[in-house]
Amino acid sequence: MKLKPLGDRVVVKLIEAEEKTAGGIVIPDKAKERPQEAEVIAVGPGKVLDNGQKLPIDLKVGDRVVLSKYAGTDFKFGEEEYLLLREDDVLAVIEK
Amino acid sequence: MKLKPLGDRVVVKLIEAEEKTAGGIVIPDKAKERPQEAEVIAVGPGKVLDNGQKLPIDLKVGDRVVLSKYAGTDFKFGEEEYLLLREDDVLAVIEK
Amino acid sequence: MKLKPLGDRVVVKLIEAEEKTAGGIVIPDKAKERPQEAEVIAVGPGKVLDNGQKLPIDLKVGDRVVLSKYAGTDFKFGEEEYLLLREDDVLAVIEK
Amino acid sequence: MKLKPLGDRVVVKLIEAEEKTAGGIVIPDKAKERPQEAEVIAVGPGKVLDNGQKLPIDLKVGDRVVLSKYAGTDFKFGEEEYLLLREDDVLAVIEK
Amino acid sequence: MKLKPLGDRVVVKLIEAEEKTAGGIVIPDKAKERPQEAEVIAVGPGKVLDNGQKLPIDLKVGDRVVLSKYAGTDFKFGEEEYLLLREDDVLAVIEK
Amino acid sequence: MKLKPLGDRVVVKLIEAEEKTAGGIVIPDKAKERPQEAEVIAVGPGKVLDNGQKLPIDLKVGDRVVLSKYAGTDFKFGEEEYLLLREDDVLAVIEK
Amino acid sequence: MKLKPLGDRVVVKLIEAEEKTAGGIVIPDKAKERPQEAEVIAVGPGKVLDNGQKLPIDLKVGDRVVLSKYAGTDFKFGEEEYLLLREDDVLAVIEK
Numbered sequence: 001m002k003l004k005p006l007g008d009r010v011v012v013k014l015i016e017a018e019e020k021t022a023g024g025i026v027i028p029d030k031a032k033e034r035p036q037e038a039e040v041i042a043v044g045p046g047k048v049l050d051n052g053q054k055l056p057i058d059l060k061v062g063d064r065v066v067l068s069k070y071a072g073t074d075f076k077f078g079e080e081e082y083l084l085l086r087e088d089d090v091l092a093v094i095e096k
Numbered sequence: 097m098k099l100k101p102l103g104d105r106v107v108v109k110l111i112e113a114e115e116k117t118a119g120g121i122v123i124p125d126k127a128k129e130r131p132q133e134a135e136v137i138a139v140g141p142g143k144v145l146d147n148g149q150k151l152p153i154d155l156k157v158g159d160r161v162v163l164s165k166y167a168g169t170d171f172k173f174g175e176e177e178y179l180l181l182r183e184d185d186v187l188a189v190i191e192k
Numbered sequence: 193m194k195l196k197p198l199g200d201r202v203v204v205k206l207i208e209a210e211e212k213t214a215g216g217i218v219i220p221d222k223a224k225e226r227p228q229e230a231e232v233i234a235v236g237p238g239k240v241l242d243n244g245q246k247l248p249i250d251l252k253v254g255d256r257v258v259l260s261k262y263a264g265t266d267f268k269f270g271e272e273e274y275l276l277l278r279e280d281d282v283l284a285v286i287e288k
Numbered sequence: 289m290k291l292k293p294l295g296d297r298v299v300v301k302l303i304e305a306e307e308k309t310a311g312g313i314v315i316p317d318k319a320k321e322r323p324q325e326a327e328v329i330a331v332g333p334g335k336v337l338d339n340g341q342k343l344p345i346d347l348k349v350g351d352r353v354v355l356s357k358y359a360g361t362d363f364k365f366g367e368e369e370y371l372l373l374r375e376d377d378v379l380a381v382i383e384k
Numbered sequence: 385m386k387l388k389p390l391g392d393r394v395v396v397k398l399i400e401a402e403e404k405t406a407g408g409i410v411i412p413d414k415a416k417e418r419p420q421e422a423e424v425i426a427v428g429p430g431k432v433l434d435n436g437q438k439l440p441i442d443l444k445v446g447d448r449v450v451l452s453k454y455a456g457t458d459f460k461f462g463e464e465e466y467l468l469l470r471e472d473d474v475l476a477v478i479e480k
Numbered sequence: 481m482k483l484k485p486l487g488d489r490v491v492v493k494l495i496e497a498e499e500k501t502a503g504g505i506v507i508p509d510k511a512k513e514r515p516q517e518a519e520v521i522a523v524g525p526g527k528v529l530d531n532g533q534k535l536p537i538d539l540k541v542g543d544r545v546v547l548s549k550y551a552g553t554d555f556k557f558g559e560e561e562y563l564l565l566r567e568d569d570v571l572a573v574i575e576k
Numbered sequence: 577m578k579l580k581p582l583g584d585r586v587v588v589k590l591i592e593a594e595e596k597t598a599g600g601i602v603i604p605d606k607a608k609e610r611p612q613e614a615e616v617i618a619v620g621p622g623k624v625l626d627n628g629q630k631l632p633i634d635l636k637v638g639d640r641v642v643l644s645k646y647a648g649t650d651f652k653f654g655e656e657e658y659l660l661l662r663e664d665d666v667l668a669v670i671e672k
Binding site: 003007057 | 612625642644666672
């Protein structure tokens with residue numbers, strides 16, 4: 001992985017939910033909501049507080065996370081689609 | 097429970113109010129307002145103040161709480177629907 | 193009373209003004225403005241300043257107060273309707 | 289006077305300007321602008337700065353003041369109409 | 385002068401620009417833009433910083449100043465029209 | 481030069497770009513975008529931080545600068561048109 | 577390079593993506609989205625925190641970066657088009 005996020009940003013990869021409805025109907029791409037689950041791919045150094053102290057991000061590579069619904073910037077890198085977003089838009093970690 | 101909220105966020109489960117009107121008419125799902133009561137399922141570590149001090153969340157798992165009306169992100173996890181929201185959107189604890 | 197407000201929030205109960213106009217006409221519920229007076233029912237611990245200091249709320253249970261016009265979240269608790277709002281939306285105390 | 293404003297709020301009473309135009313035409317109530325002058329009736333304890341220091345309000349009861357045009361909440365108390373507003377919405381004191 | 389501005393506010397008197405166009409056509413009042421130049425009539429004590437320190441206003445009575453275009457509250461005092469605005473809406477001093 | 485900007489403001493004079501298109505067509509004034517280059521004419525003392533420290537402006541008279549596209553207040557002074565804007569709306573210095 | 581950005585700003589040069597679709601159709605300029613990748617051309621001294629401390633920018637000349645989608649001001653300098661934007665609008669560095 002070669003994307004190194006800056007400040008309080010993280011890079012994640014969305015985890016696609018199942019693409020059929022219960023009745024077996026395939027949902028076209030446009031009608032799908034963005035999945036809310038993602039895997040953390042890279043973590044920035046964290047933001048700097050007003051007193052100059054750096055606050056490390058409370059996430060690590062490989063964490064499975066729940067995202068806020070509309071945040072972030074998508075970015076195609078090589079063959080893959082990633083999402084770059086602020087730590088504050090990561091709502092929770094899903095623990096195994 | 098495997099959802100670990102980040103920062104000043106909490107995970108709650110809404111407590112459905114009774115689903116019939118006084119006259120016994122069933123209210124369809126779309127017409128219902130979101131219930132305002134919820135049970136706390138998980139609590140984040142708390143937010144970090146500008147002076148670097150971490151401020152623990154003043155809630156604990158199992159607390160029954162009153163929520164602000166529109167805040168939060170819903171998230172389906174396993175068979176259950178949860179709501180992830182900031183501590184500041186929890187208005188009060190209902191004490192037994 | 194079992195509602196324990198969080199942070200800088202307070203629970204109040206609105207004090208209904210007289211419900212007839214001078215000419216004796218009953219005003220229907222929808223046409224009434226929310227009363228501006230209320231009684232304080234419960235008081236939160238107060239907000240935490242950026243330096244970590246907790247600032248106690250300058251109100252006590254039983255205070256009769258003047259509210260800002262549109263602030264707060266109403267909440268039905270048992271048979272009663274309450275209003276949860278921030279200390280900053282309480283404008284003044286009416287002293288006897 | 290029994291209204292005790294909270295924080296950085298003050299209670300004032302508007303001073304009605306003359307109610308006739310130069311030509312002697314009475315202006316109906318709805319067409320009148322709110323007067324900009326008022327008398328200070330009560331003064332709150334002042335706001336608390338981020339460092340925990342309380343900042344007293346730079347006004348005293350009886351001061352005649354100039355108000356910002358749309359700020360504040362009006363409140364009928366007994367037979368009188370008052371205006372509750374923040375110290376910051378009082379623009380100047382008129383000195384005799 | 386009897387207007388004593390509060391906090392970081394100043395009182396100024398607008399300096400009317402010439403009221404004819406180059407061709408000698410008189411411009412009606414409504415079509416005129418507010419002049420950008422003014423004379424400082426009174427200066428408040430200055431705002432208080434978050435650390436409690438008072439910051440004196442960098443203007444003195446008699447200064448000729450350039451104003452931001454839409455800021456401030458006009459106020460008729462005696463026979464004169466004044467403008468009350470924040471120090472931050474005074475852009476520059478015109479030095480002789 | 482007699483304009484002395486206040487706080488974190490600077491006075492600049494726009495540098496008009498060439499007024500013909502490649503094909504030699506003169507562009508009427510209204511259709512022209514504001515030039516992005518300017519010369520610094522005067523520099524304020526700088527803004528005061530929340531800790532009371534004055535932060536000098538990182539520009540000097542004569543600097544050729546790139547401006548943000550819509551910021552600032554234009555002001556006619558003598559025969560010249562100037563632009564008053566905040567230091568933060570100056571994006572870069574063009575070094576010779 | 578002669579552009580010296582101020583404060584927390586950086587100068588970048590966009591890296592055009594390939595200008596044909598998979599089927600070989602040339603996309604006209606207007607229909608193209610702005611590329612998200614850029615090369616860092618110049619880096620400002622960094623912003624000043626509220627405590628007066630200067631925070632250096634975490635980028636260096638030559639870095640290949642991912643940008644936020646709509647931020648920044650474009651500026652034509654000599655024959656080249658640049659983009660001036662805040663460090664916070666640079667999302668990530670692409671490491672080789």
